[in-house]
Amino acid sequence: xxxxxxxxxxxxxxxxxxxxxxxxxxxxxxxxxxxxxxxxxxxxxxxxxxxxxxxxxxxxxxxxxxxxxxxxxxxxxxxxxxxxxxxxxxxxxxxxxxxxxxxxxxxxxxxxxxxxxxxxxxxxxxxxxxxxxxxxxxxxxxxxxxxxxxxxxxxxxxxxxxxxxxxxxxxxxxxxxxxxxxxxxxxxxxxxxxxxxxxxxxxxxxxxxxxxxxxxxxxxxxxxxxxxxxxxxxxxxxxxxxxxxxxxxxxxxxxxxxxxxxxxxxxxxxxxxxxxxxxxxxxxxxxxxxxxxxxxxxxxxxxxxxxxxxxxxxxxxxxxxxxxxxxxxxxxxxxxxxxxxxxxxxxxxxxxxxxxxxxxxxxxxxxxxxxxxxxxxxxxxxxxxxxxxxxxxxxxxxxxxxxxxxxxxxxxxxxxxxxxxxxxxxx
Amino acid sequence: xxxxxxxxxxxxxxxxxxxxxxxxxxxxxxxxxxxxxxxxxxxxxxxxxxxxxxxxxxxxxxxxxxxxxxxxxxxxxxxxxxxxxxxxxxxxxxxxxxxxxxxxxxxxxxxxxxxxxxxxxxxxxxxxxxxxxxxxxxxxxxxxxxxxxxxxxxxxxxxxxxxxxxxxxxxxxxxxxxxxxxxxxxxxxxxxxxxxxxxxxxxxxxxxxxxxxxxxxxxxxxxxxxxxxxxxxxxxxxxxxxxxxxxxxxxxxxxxxxxxxxxxxxxxxxxxxxxxxxxxxxxxxxxxxxxxxxxxxxxxxxxxxxxxxxxxxxxxxxxxxxxxxxxxxxxxxxxxxxxxxxxxxxxxxxxxxxxxxxxxxxxxxxxxxxxxxxxxxxxxxxxxxxxxxxxxxxxxxxxxxxxxxxxxxxxxxxxxxxxxxxxxxxx
Numbered sequence: 001x002x003x004x005x006x007x008x009x010x011x012x013x014x015x016x017x018x019x020x021x022x023x024x025x026x027x028x029x030x031x032x033x034x035x036x037x038x039x040x041x042x043x044x045x046x047x048x049x050x051x052x053x054x055x056x057x058x059x060x061x062x063x064x065x066x067x068x069x070x071x072x073x074x075x076x077x078x079x080x081x082x083x084x085x086x087x088x089x090x091x092x093x094x095x096x097x098x099x100x101x102x103x104x105x106x107x108x109x110x111x112x113x114x115x116x117x118x119x120x121x122x123x124x125x126x127x128x129x130x131x132x133x134x135x136x137x138x139x140x141x142x143x144x145x146x147x148x149x150x151x152x153x154x155x156x157x158x159x160x161x162x163x164x165x166x167x168x169x170x171x172x173x174x175x176x177x178x179x180x181x182x183x184x185x186x187x188x189x190x191x192x193x194x195x196x197x198x199x200x201x202x203x204x205x206x207x208x209x210x211x212x213x214x215x216x217x218x219x220x221x222x223x224x225x226x227x228x229x230x231x232x233x234x235x236x237x238x239x240x241x242x243x244x245x246x247x248x249x250x251x252x253x254x255x256x257x258x259x260x261x262x263x264x265x266x267x268x269x270x271x272x273x274x275x276x277x278x279x280x281x282x283x284x285x286x287x288x289x290x291x292x293x294x295x296x297x298x299x300x301x302x303x304x305x306x307x308x309x310x311x312x313x314x315x316x317x318x319x320x321x322x323x324x325x326x327x328x329x330x331x332x333x334x335x336x337x338x339x340x341x342x343x344x345x346x347x348x349x350x351x352x353x354x355x356x357x358x359x360x361x362x363x364x365x366x367x368x369x370x371x372x373x374x375x376x377x378x379x380x381x382x383x384x385x386x387x388x389x390x391x392x393x394x395x396x397x398x399x400x401x402x403x404x405x406x407x408x409x410x411x412x413x414x415x416x417x418x419x420x421x422x423x424x425x426x427x
Numbered sequence: 428x429x430x431x432x433x434x435x436x437x438x439x440x441x442x443x444x445x446x447x448x449x450x451x452x453x454x455x456x457x458x459x460x461x462x463x464x465x466x467x468x469x470x471x472x473x474x475x476x477x478x479x480x481x482x483x484x485x486x487x488x489x490x491x492x493x494x495x496x497x498x499x500x501x502x503x504x505x506x507x508x509x510x511x512x513x514x515x516x517x518x519x520x521x522x523x524x525x526x527x528x529x530x531x532x533x534x535x536x537x538x539x540x541x542x543x544x545x546x547x548x549x550x551x552x553x554x555x556x557x558x559x560x561x562x563x564x565x566x567x568x569x570x571x572x573x574x575x576x577x578x579x580x581x582x583x584x585x586x587x588x589x590x591x592x593x594x595x596x597x598x599x600x601x602x603x604x605x606x607x608x609x610x611x612x613x614x615x616x617x618x619x620x621x622x623x624x625x626x627x628x629x630x631x632x633x634x635x636x637x638x639x640x641x642x643x644x645x646x647x648x649x650x651x652x653x654x655x656x657x658x659x660x661x662x663x664x665x666x667x668x669x670x671x672x673x674x675x676x677x678x679x680x681x682x683x684x685x686x687x688x689x690x691x692x693x694x695x696x697x698x699x700x701x702x703x704x705x706x707x708x709x710x711x712x713x714x715x716x717x718x719x720x721x722x723x724x725x726x727x728x729x730x731x732x733x734x735x736x737x738x739x740x741x742x743x744x745x746x747x748x749x750x751x752x753x754x755x756x757x758x759x760x761x762x763x764x765x766x767x768x769x770x771x772x773x774x775x776x777x778x779x780x781x782x783x784x785x786x787x788x789x790x791x792x793x794x795x796x797x798x799x800x801x802x803x804x805x806x807x808x809x810x811x812x813x814x815x816x817x818x819x820x821x822x823x824x825x826x827x828x829x830x831x832x833x834x835x836x837x838x839x840x841x842x843x844x845x846x847x848x849x850x851x852x853x854x
Contacts, residue, residue: 123658149673164672196669199660209651209670216647217675223703223711224636230707231550233626242623243636245591246576248644248679276650280657284650284718291711 001025002181005073007098009040009063011047012118012148013079015155018053021061023188028070029063037065046327046356047153067101074111075181076102079118079148084267088274088286090122099129103136114142114174120207120268121145122275126200130170142174145200146182147207152263153326165195168203208272212285215269217253218260219291225256225422226298236422237409256422257408258333258386259295262322266292266331296333299405300340302419303382306403311345314380316371316402319387320352320361327356334386335361342367349380353389377402385410428452429608432500434525436467436490438474439545439575440506442582445480448488450615455497456490464492473754473783474580494528501538502608503529506545506575511694515701515713517549526556530563541569541601547634547695548572549702553627557597569601572627573609574634579690580753592622595630635699639712642696644680645687646718652683652849653725663849664836683849684835685760685813686722689749693719693758723760726832727767729846730809733830738772741807743798743829746814747779747788754783761813762788765795776807780816804829812837 002025006017009031017029031037040063043050062069070076080094099115106113115133117126130143145168150158165182169175179197186192198206224243225236236256244251253260260266266289273286300310307313322332329335334352341348342365351371352358358370377383378397385392388408395404401415411418419425429452433444436458444456458464467490470477489496497503507521526542533540542560544553557570572595577585592609596602606624613619625633651670652663663683671678680687687693693716700713727737734740749759756762761779768775769792778798779785785797804810805824812819815835822831828842838845846852 123654123661127659163674164669166669194672198665198669201658201661202655202666202669205651205655205658205661205666206669209666210673210676213647213670213676216643219711220640220643223709224632226707226709227550227703228629228632231628231632232554234550234628234632238625239629239632239636242591242593242625242629242633243640245621246637247590248677249637249640250675250677252675276654280653282650282653284646287714 002075002184003073004028005030005070005076007067007070007076007078007102008080008094008119009036010079010081011045011152011155012150013077014040014045014053015048015150015159016077016079016118017061017063018048018056019156019159019189020185021056021059022052023185025060025185027056027061028073029061030065030067030070031063032065034065037063047155049156052156067105070102071105073113075114075116075178077116077118082119082121082267084271088270090125090271090275092121092125095119095121095129096132099133099136099138103133103138106141107137111140112142112173112177113140114144114177116178117143117145118148120147120211120264121204122271123201123204123208126168126204127170142177143170143200144168144174144178145203146178147203149207149210152328160189161191162193165193166198166203166206167195168198168200168206170200208268211265211268212272212288214253215260215265215292216288218257218265219288219295221254221256222259222295222422223291228422229425232424234424257388259292261331261333261336263328263330296336296340299337299384299407299421300344302405302421303341303384303403306419307381310341312347313382314347314349315341316349316351316377316380316383317341318351318371318374318377318383318385318392319389319408320350320357321354321387324353324387324389327352327354327360329357329360329364334384335364337384337386338365338368349376352387353391429502429611430500431455432457432497432503434494434497434503434505434529435507435521435546436463437506437508438472438579438582439577440504441467441472441480442475442577442586443504443506443545444488444490445475445483446583446586446616447612448483448486449479450612452487452612454483454488455500456488457492457494457497458490459492461492464490474582476583479583494532497529498532500540502541502543502605504543504545509546509548509694511698515697517552517698517702519548519552522546522548522556523559526560526563530560530565533568534564538567539569539600539604540567541571541604543605544570544572545575547574547638547691548631549698550628550631550635553595553631554597569604570597570627571595571601571605572630573605574630576634576637579755587616588618589620592620593625593630593633594622595625595627595633597627635695638692638695639699639715641680642687642692642719643715645684645692646715646722648681648683649686649722649849650718655683655849656852659851661851684815686719688758688760688763690755690757723763723767726764726811726834726848727771729832729848730768730811730830733846734808737768740773740809741776742768742773743776743778743804743807743810744768745778745798745801745804745810745812745819746816746835747777748781748784748814751780751814751816754779754781754787756784756787756791761811762791764811764813765792769794776803779814780818 004027006013006029021027083091126145228234228236269289276282276285317338319334349369380402382403384405388410404418431454433440433456448454510518553572655661655663696716703709703712744765746761776796776798807829809830811832815837831845
């Protein structure tokens, strides 16, 4: 029976670790962040049912910060972060140090071991990692890239019932080992997804192309929405809803609203954009990122048009996470809006339905203030609604309303001072 | 029973005329192009089964060049062309003169008459037409925009079994008349599509957004393909195939290959691109058009890189129509490639599986030569394969091969001199 190591227990790594352990595999999960490790031990993990994590820990999942425990595993899944450097290049330092440690404990007796790269890496990276591993002394270890298509709040479901599994190998032997492992795993799950065997480069490109296309859909939907604003009798939510019914198009990610945000799309589009520019002189992909930033800047411009200078204005940002139902604020556009408004000297008040989102935003935003009750916004100069939560729909003020910039079509006609983006502005 | 007039018997108008007539409506079709009228009378129409057209003509469909015959119709469908002017603005002259004629015959006794604009028109146009009709004396006639989503070679199917019907009215009365008509018609067909009632502007925008999104998918797929060329071990057809399996993305229009072409996408993207730029200062849509042109220019650049100056070089363009299975060459990229190569002084030889496509290309391309047998290309300098036809797969030369630029992944490994676009160029 294949013994499995997982390096990096973010939501991707942990969901895989739990899924494998619950289906009969011995799994060692390595996480060097002590706080994260402790949170998992105590069952405090977002996105995975606490009960399921507990069951995995009580059966075949061991978690540790000690790479030594990986000595006997057959497959090592790399699920560490690949953030984007300020210059949009990809920061591989977490992958490099994981391989370093792995080389130390694996150097003797390599056998049929394979490193499965789950982290999103730019095309060509997995092959380069395999060469680099050889220099570290791992002469026979295979390398495979198997991109993940998980949705943050349904990660376990994404591992157990993926619409497809992609295995991109540097060499045939390791590809077939990993494909065979996935077939065995899904037989145990009782659900067999299509397993596509491709080259490592193809697998890497598949992942980026998928994410970038979804980002592109969001930009497209928002820009159609802006055209709508300039027309009479136009509501882009209705337009896009009907456009999305075309099976060749599809509604997902197409709805107008906030510019795309969150921990995957922003970094992936910007990293791939720079990559494609340098590799093939194509500026299309980086331009998606630029349009997205313009969409966010436009929201601030609209505030400035109505309020004049934003310095010392009281502005509420309602919604810190990157989508409803999650607390993740990394690269969330609501969070970035709050940061930009602070830079302009505004007094910024934040709110989110998820307490963790507000708490995390606080640690990154100097001088921001928390909204305790939504009535407080009635006395402010403006409020931006970035997430479609019911509590924002119900906002009501007795006398004066603030300027409300509703980006997500939630407040409808709360007040004559409400600006509904993506709907006719000339009435 | 509603009496129907259809103005403009291109494939859109004719398909509607035939479908309505075969389901019990009296239909008068007006076409002022005598050649087209005669072709329909003789059953020589592309894209519609000859037998079905004949049956319609033998039952309730009358076709004429005389607007007078529209005097008694209740609904007049406008299905004339809306070509793009050289400056990318929309040429409404055919619509204007149709309305002029209609005003003449309808002026007395307007009743509940409605003009249903089927032609693709920029947002705001239908409402402007309704005002203009009032100036022409049609004071009570209603206006509705109902975009068509037909595919050229399956037009009748598109009328009878649409995935959706969109009715965008300038006023409520005419909207409900037309929506009721469609409900009645589809009851008779025995298939009830969703009927979406929206504003005229929304209907117009829905049509453009749909077409432009499909064009965008093609550009996206091709650009991913170019990234693939620069990677090792990469085949973009495999990459895009797997990317397209994601239900949020979908394979349609995503495959790499020729830049988008044909009678709808090219004119619609360029007209809407200019429109959005002027209306809302958004250059995103026009940039789709520019990337598409760049994709075509790149094919010529590749020829130049390999052959040097193209003057007097013998170059075959295999595929004149804009997609396999049709003979339409309007705005087809294969046709435009041939034209551009002629401009560079090359000796250009053309081929298509559809004889009509070659014949039409001849009338527009001065000095072009026809390929009688595909063996002729063996002695040429280069051949560009623009359509995925089996006969091109089977090309084989005994001695020397020409440089083959395969844009559509059909020849695979015909010769070492074949360049397969969108696959690794470094082996």
